[in-house]
Amino acid sequence: MSDIKVAVVGCGQWGTNQVRTYASLPGASLAWLVDASPKNLQRAKNFSETAKTAGELKEALQDKDLQAVVIATNSESHHALAKMSLEAGKHVMVEKPLALNVKDAKELVKIAKDKDLILMTGHLLLYHPAVRYLKELVNSGELGQILYLYSTRVNLGAIRKNENALWSLAPHDISVMLYLMDQNPDKALANGKCFLQKDIEDVVFFSLDFPGGQVAQAQVSWLDPHKIRKFTVVGSKKMVTFDDMEATEKIRIYDKGVNQEKRYGSYDEVLTLRDGDIHIPYFKMQEPLKIEAGHFIECINEHKKPLSDGQNGLDVVKILAAVSLSLKEERAVKI
Known part of the structure:
Protein backbone atom coordinates (compact mmCIF):
# COMPACT_ATOMS: atom_id res chain seq x y z
CA MET A 1 0.00 0.00 0.00
CA LEU A 124 -6.63 15.73 20.42
CA LEU A 125 -7.50 14.58 23.95
CA LEU A 126 -9.53 11.67 22.57
CA TYR A 127 -6.18 10.23 21.46
CA HIS A 128 -4.47 10.79 24.80
CA PRO A 129 -3.56 7.42 26.40
CA ALA A 130 -4.79 8.67 29.79
CA VAL A 131 -8.20 9.58 28.38
CA ARG A 132 -8.36 6.21 26.63
CA TYR A 133 -7.62 4.55 29.98
CA LEU A 134 -10.31 6.69 31.61
CA LYS A 135 -12.80 5.55 28.98
CA GLU A 136 -11.93 1.91 29.69
CA LEU A 137 -12.57 2.50 33.39
CA VAL A 138 -15.99 3.95 32.64
CA ASN A 139 -16.90 1.13 30.25
CA SER A 140 -15.71 -1.59 32.63
CA GLY A 141 -18.16 -0.52 35.32
CA GLU A 142 -15.40 -0.19 37.91
CA LEU A 143 -16.52 3.34 38.72
CA GLY A 144 -20.16 2.31 38.87
CA GLN A 145 -22.76 4.64 37.42
CA ILE A 146 -21.28 7.99 36.39
CA LEU A 147 -22.96 10.68 38.49
CA TYR A 148 -21.15 13.82 37.42
CA LEU A 149 -17.84 15.11 36.12
CA TYR A 150 -16.06 18.43 35.97
CA SER A 151 -12.97 19.91 34.36
CA THR A 152 -10.65 22.87 34.79
CA ARG A 153 -8.60 24.28 31.92
CA VAL A 154 -6.94 27.53 32.98
CA ASN A 155 -3.64 29.35 32.52
CA LEU A 156 -2.20 32.84 32.12
CA GLY A 157 -2.39 33.09 28.30
CA ALA A 158 -2.44 32.57 25.44
CA ILE A 159 -4.89 35.45 24.99
CA ARG A 160 -6.78 35.46 21.68
CA LYS A 161 -8.26 38.40 19.81
CA ASN A 162 -10.40 36.45 17.35
CA GLU A 163 -12.18 34.09 19.79
CA ASN A 164 -13.07 33.91 23.46
CA ALA A 165 -11.79 31.47 26.07
CA LEU A 166 -14.81 29.22 25.46
CA TRP A 167 -14.13 28.58 21.76
CA SER A 168 -10.37 28.49 22.26
CA LEU A 169 -10.20 26.07 25.19
CA ALA A 170 -13.52 24.30 25.81
CA PRO A 171 -13.60 22.06 22.69
CA HIS A 172 -11.04 19.87 24.48
CA ASP A 173 -13.20 19.44 27.57
CA ILE A 174 -16.49 19.06 25.73
CA SER A 175 -15.10 16.38 23.42
CA VAL A 176 -13.89 14.36 26.43
CA MET A 177 -17.23 14.80 28.20
CA LEU A 178 -19.09 13.40 25.19
CA TYR A 179 -16.56 10.56 24.89
CA LEU A 180 -16.93 9.50 28.52
CA MET A 181 -20.69 9.97 28.80
CA ASP A 182 -21.46 8.38 25.43
CA GLN A 183 -24.44 10.69 25.03
CA ASN A 184 -25.10 14.30 24.10
CA PRO A 185 -26.33 16.87 26.63
CA ASP A 186 -29.74 18.48 26.25
CA LYS A 187 -29.25 21.71 28.22
CA ALA A 188 -26.48 24.26 28.76
CA LEU A 189 -26.08 27.03 31.31
CA ALA A 190 -23.13 29.43 31.35
CA ASN A 191 -21.61 32.47 33.01
CA GLY A 192 -18.56 34.42 31.90
CA LYS A 193 -16.90 37.81 31.93
CA CYS A 194 -14.87 40.03 29.60
CA PHE A 195 -12.07 41.76 31.51
CA LEU A 196 -9.29 42.38 28.99
CA GLN A 197 -11.11 42.96 25.71
CA LYS A 198 -14.59 44.03 24.75
CA ASP A 199 -17.01 41.18 23.93
CA ILE A 200 -14.31 38.50 24.35
CA GLU A 201 -14.82 36.42 27.49
CA ASP A 202 -11.61 35.71 29.41
CA VAL A 203 -13.25 33.28 31.82
CA VAL A 204 -16.26 31.04 31.28
CA PHE A 205 -18.02 28.63 33.63
CA PHE A 206 -20.61 26.30 32.12
CA SER A 207 -22.65 23.23 32.97
CA LEU A 208 -24.23 20.61 30.73
CA ASP A 209 -27.22 18.46 31.69
CA PHE A 210 -27.46 14.99 30.17
CA PRO A 211 -30.63 12.97 29.47
CA GLY A 212 -29.44 10.22 31.81
CA GLY A 213 -29.49 12.59 34.78
CA GLN A 214 -25.76 13.30 34.86
CA VAL A 215 -24.22 16.75 34.88
CA ALA A 216 -20.86 18.01 33.61
CA GLN A 217 -19.26 21.31 34.52
CA ALA A 218 -16.19 23.17 33.24
CA GLN A 219 -14.12 26.26 33.92
CA VAL A 220 -11.98 27.68 31.11
CA SER A 221 -9.81 30.79 31.27
CA TRP A 222 -6.59 32.36 30.00
CA LEU A 223 -6.56 34.79 32.95
CA ASP A 224 -5.49 32.65 35.89
CA PRO A 225 -2.32 32.32 38.03
CA HIS A 226 -2.36 28.52 37.76
CA LYS A 227 -1.89 26.21 34.82
CA ILE A 228 -4.43 23.46 35.37
CA ARG A 229 -5.58 20.74 32.97
CA LYS A 230 -7.68 18.42 35.10
CA PHE A 231 -10.77 16.19 34.91
CA THR A 232 -12.64 14.62 37.81
CA VAL A 233 -15.18 11.83 37.29
CA VAL A 234 -17.44 10.82 40.18
CA GLY A 235 -19.05 7.40 40.01
CA SER A 236 -21.36 5.54 42.35
CA LYS A 237 -18.57 3.08 43.25
CA LYS A 238 -15.29 4.93 42.71
CA MET A 239 -13.94 8.30 41.64
CA VAL A 240 -11.06 9.15 39.32
CA THR A 241 -8.97 12.17 38.34
CA PHE A 242 -6.98 12.84 35.18
CA ASP A 243 -4.34 15.52 35.68
CA ASP A 244 -2.52 16.27 32.44
CA MET A 245 0.02 18.48 34.23
CA GLU A 246 1.35 15.44 36.08
CA ALA A 247 4.45 14.03 34.41
CA THR A 248 3.80 10.36 35.20
CA GLU A 249 0.90 9.91 37.66
CA LYS A 250 -1.80 11.28 35.37
CA ILE A 251 -4.60 8.96 36.55
CA ARG A 252 -5.62 8.44 40.17
CA ILE A 253 -8.45 6.09 41.12
CA TYR A 254 -10.08 6.75 44.49
CA ASP A 255 -11.91 3.93 46.23
CA LYS A 256 -14.20 6.45 47.85
CA GLY A 257 -17.95 6.82 47.92
CA VAL A 258 -21.15 6.69 49.91
CA ASN A 259 -22.87 3.41 50.81
CA GLN A 260 -26.56 3.00 51.56
CA GLU A 261 -27.03 0.50 54.38
CA LYS A 262 -30.13 -0.78 56.18
CA ARG A 263 -30.43 0.36 59.79
CA TYR A 264 -30.67 -2.64 62.13
CA GLY A 265 -34.26 -3.25 63.17
CA SER A 266 -35.58 -0.59 60.82
CA TYR A 267 -36.57 -0.08 57.21
CA ASP A 268 -34.59 3.16 57.10
CA GLU A 269 -31.35 3.45 55.16
CA VAL A 270 -28.18 5.00 56.56
CA LEU A 271 -25.65 6.79 54.37
CA THR A 272 -22.09 5.83 55.32
CA LEU A 273 -18.89 7.24 53.86
CA ARG A 274 -16.32 4.87 52.35
CA ASP A 275 -12.71 6.03 52.21
CA GLY A 276 -10.43 3.39 50.68
CA ASP A 277 -7.16 3.24 48.81
CA ILE A 278 -5.86 5.45 46.02
CA HIS A 279 -4.63 3.50 43.01
CA ILE A 280 -2.24 5.01 40.46
CA PRO A 281 -2.34 2.72 37.40
CA TYR A 282 0.44 2.26 34.89
CA PHE A 283 -0.23 2.73 31.21
CA LYS A 284 2.09 3.35 28.29
CA MET A 285 2.33 7.01 27.33
CA GLN A 286 2.56 7.91 23.65
CA GLU A 287 2.33 11.27 21.93
CA PRO A 288 -1.39 11.99 21.36
CA ASP A 309 -15.31 12.36 12.84
CA GLY A 310 -17.17 15.30 11.36
CA GLN A 311 -20.34 14.46 13.31
CA ASN A 312 -18.34 14.53 16.53
CA GLY A 313 -17.01 17.92 15.51
CA LEU A 314 -20.55 19.09 14.76
CA ASP A 315 -21.80 17.86 18.14
CA VAL A 316 -19.11 19.90 19.91
CA VAL A 317 -19.93 23.00 17.84
CA LYS A 318 -23.63 22.63 18.75
CA ILE A 319 -22.72 22.65 22.44
CA LEU A 320 -20.34 25.60 22.02
CA ALA A 321 -23.13 27.50 20.26
CA ALA A 322 -25.61 26.70 23.05
CA VAL A 323 -23.14 27.77 25.74
CA SER A 324 -22.47 30.98 23.78
CA LEU A 325 -26.19 31.72 23.62
CA SER A 326 -26.50 31.07 27.34
CA LEU A 327 -23.67 33.54 27.95
CA LYS A 328 -25.35 36.16 25.79
CA GLU A 329 -28.91 35.80 27.08
CA GLU A 330 -28.05 34.79 30.65
CA ARG A 331 -30.39 31.80 30.67
CA ALA A 332 -30.40 28.04 30.28
CA VAL A 333 -30.44 26.93 26.64
CA LYS A 334 -31.77 23.68 25.19
CA ILE A 335 -29.37 21.89 22.87
Whole structure:
Protein backbone atom coordinates (compact mmCIF):
# COMPACT_ATOMS: atom_id res chain seq x y z
CA MET A 1 0.00 0.00 0.00
CA SER A 2 1.46 3.34 -1.04
CA ASP A 3 1.83 6.22 1.41
CA ILE A 4 -1.00 8.75 1.68
CA LYS A 5 0.15 12.10 0.28
CA VAL A 6 -0.69 14.85 2.79
CA ALA A 7 -0.71 18.65 2.74
CA VAL A 8 -0.45 20.62 5.98
CA VAL A 9 -2.16 24.01 5.77
CA GLY A 10 -0.98 26.49 8.38
CA CYS A 11 2.64 26.18 9.49
CA GLY A 12 2.50 28.41 12.55
CA GLN A 13 3.22 27.29 16.10
CA TRP A 14 0.74 24.39 16.18
CA GLY A 15 0.94 23.66 12.48
CA THR A 16 4.67 23.05 12.86
CA ASN A 17 3.83 20.20 15.24
CA GLN A 18 1.58 18.72 12.55
CA VAL A 19 4.40 19.08 10.00
CA ARG A 20 6.86 17.35 12.33
CA THR A 21 4.40 14.53 12.98
CA TYR A 22 3.41 13.80 9.38
CA ALA A 23 7.00 14.12 8.14
CA SER A 24 7.95 11.03 10.16
CA LEU A 25 4.61 9.18 10.23
CA PRO A 26 4.58 5.66 8.75
CA GLY A 27 2.07 5.42 5.91
CA ALA A 28 2.11 9.15 5.21
CA SER A 29 4.09 11.25 2.77
CA LEU A 30 4.25 14.98 3.48
CA ALA A 31 3.75 16.38 -0.01
CA TRP A 32 2.77 20.03 0.54
CA LEU A 33 3.33 22.82 3.08
CA VAL A 34 0.90 25.73 2.77
CA ASP A 35 1.21 29.06 4.55
CA ALA A 36 1.02 32.73 3.59
CA SER A 37 4.20 33.42 5.57
CA PRO A 38 7.53 32.61 3.82
CA LYS A 39 9.15 32.52 7.27
CA ASN A 40 6.75 29.82 8.46
CA LEU A 41 7.29 27.80 5.29
CA GLN A 42 11.07 28.00 5.66
CA ARG A 43 10.87 26.75 9.23
CA ALA A 44 8.53 23.92 8.24
CA LYS A 45 10.88 22.88 5.43
CA ASN A 46 13.41 21.86 8.08
CA PHE A 47 11.23 18.82 8.75
CA SER A 48 10.72 17.82 5.12
CA GLU A 49 13.06 18.94 2.37
CA THR A 50 11.04 17.09 -0.29
CA ALA A 51 7.69 18.75 0.46
CA LYS A 52 6.53 21.41 -1.97
CA THR A 53 5.51 24.82 -0.66
CA ALA A 54 2.66 27.16 -1.54
CA GLY A 55 1.29 30.45 -0.26
CA GLU A 56 -2.31 29.40 -0.96
CA LEU A 57 -4.19 26.11 -0.66
CA LYS A 58 -5.52 26.34 -4.23
CA GLU A 59 -2.09 25.55 -5.63
CA ALA A 60 -1.71 22.37 -3.58
CA LEU A 61 -5.24 21.20 -4.41
CA GLN A 62 -4.36 21.18 -8.09
CA ASP A 63 -2.02 18.26 -7.37
CA LYS A 64 -4.01 15.19 -8.47
CA ASP A 65 -1.80 12.92 -6.37
CA LEU A 66 -2.62 14.79 -3.16
CA GLN A 67 -5.05 12.70 -1.07
CA ALA A 68 -5.42 14.41 2.30
CA VAL A 69 -5.33 17.88 3.81
CA VAL A 70 -4.57 18.73 7.44
CA ILE A 71 -5.85 22.19 8.39
CA ALA A 72 -4.04 23.89 11.27
CA THR A 73 -4.91 27.53 10.62
CA ASN A 74 -6.83 30.01 12.76
CA SER A 75 -10.38 28.94 13.55
CA GLU A 76 -12.04 31.56 11.33
CA SER A 77 -10.64 29.91 8.22
CA HIS A 78 -11.47 26.30 9.13
CA HIS A 79 -14.79 26.13 7.30
CA ALA A 80 -13.64 27.76 4.06
CA LEU A 81 -10.43 25.72 3.78
CA ALA A 82 -12.11 22.44 4.74
CA LYS A 83 -14.92 23.05 2.25
CA MET A 84 -12.44 23.85 -0.51
CA SER A 85 -10.47 20.68 0.22
CA LEU A 86 -13.52 18.41 0.38
CA GLU A 87 -14.92 19.82 -2.85
CA ALA A 88 -11.56 19.07 -4.46
CA GLY A 89 -12.01 15.42 -3.44
CA LYS A 90 -9.49 15.37 -0.58
CA HIS A 91 -9.85 13.74 2.83
CA VAL A 92 -9.69 16.37 5.58
CA MET A 93 -8.49 16.61 9.17
CA VAL A 94 -9.33 20.04 10.59
CA GLU A 95 -8.23 21.33 13.97
CA LYS A 96 -10.82 22.19 16.59
CA PRO A 97 -13.31 23.72 16.36
CA LEU A 98 -14.64 22.23 13.14
CA ALA A 99 -16.36 25.56 12.37
CA LEU A 100 -17.54 28.66 14.20
CA ASN A 101 -21.26 27.99 13.81
CA VAL A 102 -23.60 25.04 13.46
CA LYS A 103 -24.61 25.85 9.88
CA ASP A 104 -21.03 25.74 8.58
CA ALA A 105 -20.23 22.57 10.54
CA LYS A 106 -23.32 20.84 9.13
CA GLU A 107 -22.30 21.84 5.62
CA LEU A 108 -18.88 20.22 5.98
CA VAL A 109 -20.40 17.00 7.33
CA LYS A 110 -22.83 16.87 4.40
CA ILE A 111 -20.16 17.48 1.75
CA ALA A 112 -17.96 14.76 3.22
CA LYS A 113 -20.88 12.32 3.30
CA ASP A 114 -22.00 13.14 -0.25
CA LYS A 115 -18.48 12.73 -1.60
CA ASP A 116 -17.72 9.67 0.55
CA LEU A 117 -14.67 11.33 2.09
CA ILE A 118 -13.10 11.16 5.54
CA LEU A 119 -13.73 14.28 7.62
CA MET A 120 -11.97 14.28 10.97
CA THR A 121 -11.85 16.88 13.74
CA GLY A 122 -8.71 17.50 15.80
CA HIS A 123 -10.09 16.64 19.23
CA LEU A 124 -6.63 15.73 20.42
CA LEU A 125 -7.50 14.58 23.95
CA LEU A 126 -9.53 11.67 22.57
CA TYR A 127 -6.18 10.23 21.46
CA HIS A 128 -4.47 10.79 24.80
CA PRO A 129 -3.56 7.42 26.40
CA ALA A 130 -4.79 8.67 29.79
CA VAL A 131 -8.20 9.58 28.38
CA ARG A 132 -8.36 6.21 26.63
CA TYR A 133 -7.62 4.55 29.98
CA LEU A 134 -10.31 6.69 31.61
CA LYS A 135 -12.80 5.55 28.98
CA GLU A 136 -11.93 1.91 29.69
CA LEU A 137 -12.57 2.50 33.39
CA VAL A 138 -15.99 3.95 32.64
CA ASN A 139 -16.90 1.13 30.25
CA SER A 140 -15.71 -1.59 32.63
CA GLY A 141 -18.16 -0.52 35.32
CA GLU A 142 -15.40 -0.19 37.91
CA LEU A 143 -16.52 3.34 38.72
CA GLY A 144 -20.16 2.31 38.87
CA GLN A 145 -22.76 4.64 37.42
CA ILE A 146 -21.28 7.99 36.39
CA LEU A 147 -22.96 10.68 38.49
CA TYR A 148 -21.15 13.82 37.42
CA LEU A 149 -17.84 15.11 36.12
CA TYR A 150 -16.06 18.43 35.97
CA SER A 151 -12.97 19.91 34.36
CA THR A 152 -10.65 22.87 34.79
CA ARG A 153 -8.60 24.28 31.92
CA VAL A 154 -6.94 27.53 32.98
CA ASN A 155 -3.64 29.35 32.52
CA LEU A 156 -2.20 32.84 32.12
CA GLY A 157 -2.39 33.09 28.30
CA ALA A 158 -2.44 32.57 25.44
CA ILE A 159 -4.89 35.45 24.99
CA ARG A 160 -6.78 35.46 21.68
CA LYS A 161 -8.26 38.40 19.81
CA ASN A 162 -10.40 36.45 17.35
CA GLU A 163 -12.18 34.09 19.79
CA ASN A 164 -13.07 33.91 23.46
CA ALA A 165 -11.79 31.47 26.07
CA LEU A 166 -14.81 29.22 25.46
CA TRP A 167 -14.13 28.58 21.76
CA SER A 168 -10.37 28.49 22.26
CA LEU A 169 -10.20 26.07 25.19
CA ALA A 170 -13.52 24.30 25.81
CA PRO A 171 -13.60 22.06 22.69
CA HIS A 172 -11.04 19.87 24.48
CA ASP A 173 -13.20 19.44 27.57
CA ILE A 174 -16.49 19.06 25.73
CA SER A 175 -15.10 16.38 23.42
CA VAL A 176 -13.89 14.36 26.43
CA MET A 177 -17.23 14.80 28.20
CA LEU A 178 -19.09 13.40 25.19
CA TYR A 179 -16.56 10.56 24.89
CA LEU A 180 -16.93 9.50 28.52
CA MET A 181 -20.69 9.97 28.80
CA ASP A 182 -21.46 8.38 25.43
CA GLN A 183 -24.44 10.69 25.03
CA ASN A 184 -25.10 14.30 24.10
CA PRO A 185 -26.33 16.87 26.63
CA ASP A 186 -29.74 18.48 26.25
CA LYS A 187 -29.25 21.71 28.22
CA ALA A 188 -26.48 24.26 28.76
CA LEU A 189 -26.08 27.03 31.31
CA ALA A 190 -23.13 29.43 31.35
CA ASN A 191 -21.61 32.47 33.01
CA GLY A 192 -18.56 34.42 31.90
CA LYS A 193 -16.90 37.81 31.93
CA CYS A 194 -14.87 40.03 29.60
CA PHE A 195 -12.07 41.76 31.51
CA LEU A 196 -9.29 42.38 28.99
CA GLN A 197 -11.11 42.96 25.71
CA LYS A 198 -14.59 44.03 24.75
CA ASP A 199 -17.01 41.18 23.93
CA ILE A 200 -14.31 38.50 24.35
CA GLU A 201 -14.82 36.42 27.49
CA ASP A 202 -11.61 35.71 29.41
CA VAL A 203 -13.25 33.28 31.82
CA VAL A 204 -16.26 31.04 31.28
CA PHE A 205 -18.02 28.63 33.63
CA PHE A 206 -20.61 26.30 32.12
CA SER A 207 -22.65 23.23 32.97
CA LEU A 208 -24.23 20.61 30.73
CA ASP A 209 -27.22 18.46 31.69
CA PHE A 210 -27.46 14.99 30.17
CA PRO A 211 -30.63 12.97 29.47
CA GLY A 212 -29.44 10.22 31.81
CA GLY A 213 -29.49 12.59 34.78
CA GLN A 214 -25.76 13.30 34.86
CA VAL A 215 -24.22 16.75 34.88
CA ALA A 216 -20.86 18.01 33.61
CA GLN A 217 -19.26 21.31 34.52
CA ALA A 218 -16.19 23.17 33.24
CA GLN A 219 -14.12 26.26 33.92
CA VAL A 220 -11.98 27.68 31.11
CA SER A 221 -9.81 30.79 31.27
CA TRP A 222 -6.59 32.36 30.00
CA LEU A 223 -6.56 34.79 32.95
CA ASP A 224 -5.49 32.65 35.89
CA PRO A 225 -2.32 32.32 38.03
CA HIS A 226 -2.36 28.52 37.76
CA LYS A 227 -1.89 26.21 34.82
CA ILE A 228 -4.43 23.46 35.37
CA ARG A 229 -5.58 20.74 32.97
CA LYS A 230 -7.68 18.42 35.10
CA PHE A 231 -10.77 16.19 34.91
CA THR A 232 -12.64 14.62 37.81
CA VAL A 233 -15.18 11.83 37.29
CA VAL A 234 -17.44 10.82 40.18
CA GLY A 235 -19.05 7.40 40.01
CA SER A 236 -21.36 5.54 42.35
CA LYS A 237 -18.57 3.08 43.25
CA LYS A 238 -15.29 4.93 42.71
CA MET A 239 -13.94 8.30 41.64
CA VAL A 240 -11.06 9.15 39.32
CA THR A 241 -8.97 12.17 38.34
CA PHE A 242 -6.98 12.84 35.18
CA ASP A 243 -4.34 15.52 35.68
CA ASP A 244 -2.52 16.27 32.44
CA MET A 245 0.02 18.48 34.23
CA GLU A 246 1.35 15.44 36.08
CA ALA A 247 4.45 14.03 34.41
CA THR A 248 3.80 10.36 35.20
CA GLU A 249 0.90 9.91 37.66
CA LYS A 250 -1.80 11.28 35.37
CA ILE A 251 -4.60 8.96 36.55
CA ARG A 252 -5.62 8.44 40.17
CA ILE A 253 -8.45 6.09 41.12
CA TYR A 254 -10.08 6.75 44.49
CA ASP A 255 -11.91 3.93 46.23
CA LYS A 256 -14.20 6.45 47.85
CA GLY A 257 -17.95 6.82 47.92
CA VAL A 258 -21.15 6.69 49.91
CA ASN A 259 -22.87 3.41 50.81
CA GLN A 260 -26.56 3.00 51.56
CA GLU A 261 -27.03 0.50 54.38
CA LYS A 262 -30.13 -0.78 56.18
CA ARG A 263 -30.43 0.36 59.79
CA TYR A 264 -30.67 -2.64 62.13
CA GLY A 265 -34.26 -3.25 63.17
CA SER A 266 -35.58 -0.59 60.82
CA TYR A 267 -36.57 -0.08 57.21
CA ASP A 268 -34.59 3.16 57.10
CA GLU A 269 -31.35 3.45 55.16
CA VAL A 270 -28.18 5.00 56.56
CA LEU A 271 -25.65 6.79 54.37
CA THR A 272 -22.09 5.83 55.32
CA LEU A 273 -18.89 7.24 53.86
CA ARG A 274 -16.32 4.87 52.35
CA ASP A 275 -12.71 6.03 52.21
CA GLY A 276 -10.43 3.39 50.68
CA ASP A 277 -7.16 3.24 48.81
CA ILE A 278 -5.86 5.45 46.02
CA HIS A 279 -4.63 3.50 43.01
CA ILE A 280 -2.24 5.01 40.46
CA PRO A 281 -2.34 2.72 37.40
CA TYR A 282 0.44 2.26 34.89
CA PHE A 283 -0.23 2.73 31.21
CA LYS A 284 2.09 3.35 28.29
CA MET A 285 2.33 7.01 27.33
CA GLN A 286 2.56 7.91 23.65
CA GLU A 287 2.33 11.27 21.93
CA PRO A 288 -1.39 11.99 21.36
CA LEU A 289 -0.71 13.93 18.15
CA LYS A 290 1.11 10.96 16.66
CA ILE A 291 -1.77 8.64 17.59
CA GLU A 292 -4.29 11.08 16.11
CA ALA A 293 -2.35 11.43 12.85
CA GLY A 294 -1.92 7.67 12.58
CA HIS A 295 -5.66 7.22 13.10
CA PHE A 296 -6.39 9.69 10.28
CA ILE A 297 -4.17 7.77 7.86
CA GLU A 298 -5.67 4.44 9.01
CA CYS A 299 -9.21 5.73 8.44
CA ILE A 300 -8.30 6.82 4.91
CA ASN A 301 -6.69 3.49 4.05
CA GLU A 302 -9.48 1.39 5.55
CA HIS A 303 -12.24 3.90 4.79
CA LYS A 304 -13.58 3.73 8.32
CA LYS A 305 -15.23 6.26 10.59
CA PRO A 306 -12.77 8.28 12.72
CA LEU A 307 -13.26 8.47 16.47
CA SER A 308 -13.46 12.26 16.15
CA ASP A 309 -15.31 12.36 12.84
CA GLY A 310 -17.17 15.30 11.36
CA GLN A 311 -20.34 14.46 13.31
CA ASN A 312 -18.34 14.53 16.53
CA GLY A 313 -17.01 17.92 15.51
CA LEU A 314 -20.55 19.09 14.76
CA ASP A 315 -21.80 17.86 18.14
CA VAL A 316 -19.11 19.90 19.91
CA VAL A 317 -19.93 23.00 17.84
CA LYS A 318 -23.63 22.63 18.75
CA ILE A 319 -22.72 22.65 22.44
CA LEU A 320 -20.34 25.60 22.02
CA ALA A 321 -23.13 27.50 20.26
CA ALA A 322 -25.61 26.70 23.05
CA VAL A 323 -23.14 27.77 25.74
CA SER A 324 -22.47 30.98 23.78
CA LEU A 325 -26.19 31.72 23.62
CA SER A 326 -26.50 31.07 27.34
CA LEU A 327 -23.67 33.54 27.95
CA LYS A 328 -25.35 36.16 25.79
CA GLU A 329 -28.91 35.80 27.08
CA GLU A 330 -28.05 34.79 30.65
CA ARG A 331 -30.39 31.80 30.67
CA ALA A 332 -30.40 28.04 30.28
CA VAL A 333 -30.44 26.93 26.64
CA LYS A 334 -31.77 23.68 25.19
CA ILE A 335 -29.37 21.89 22.87
